[in-house]
Amino acid sequence: MSKTQRIELRVSLLDKKLIEINAKKSGLSISQYLVDCGLHRVIKPPPSEERLSVYKELAKFHQNFVYISNLIKNNNAPEVTLEVSKVARELLIHLEEIRNGKQSEKHEGE
The missing domain is CATH 1.10.287 (Helix Hairpins)
Incomplete structure (x- = not known):
């Protein structure tokens, strides 16, 4: 499925940093991390x-x-x-x- 829709949101600097850190820990892009969170998908960190x-x-x-x-x-x-x-x-x-x-x-x- 192609991704053609866009969602914009505003967050505090602290929230942005936390989202970036959590996305990086999970091995996902920020966009994919937020989509997965919003759809209540299980986010597993990459294996060590x-x-x-x-x-x-x-x-x-x-x-x-x-x-x-x-x-x-x-x-x-x-x-x-x-x-x-x-x-x-x-x-x-x-x-x-x-x-x-x-x-x-x-x-x-x-």
Whole structure:
């Protein structure tokens, strides 16, 4: 959808600085930040370098466990396949938590 409409508003110097700071923290332009705020969209800050690094490592582990699980399935070892599949699912849950920036209900109490 093309953006053709314009909205003008006046704010105090302090409000302007706070909006600029919050937009920068969220990784958005000031315009997009204000649109998202006005439409009550969830504004997530960009992931930290540490979070990205952890995500990439967990993604590698997940892929490796899927690969191992497939190898075991082909060699008919159902008990090991089940355990490896459980670990792969757990890793996937943690990857989703990192991607979405929150814990699942299952892990909040831990």
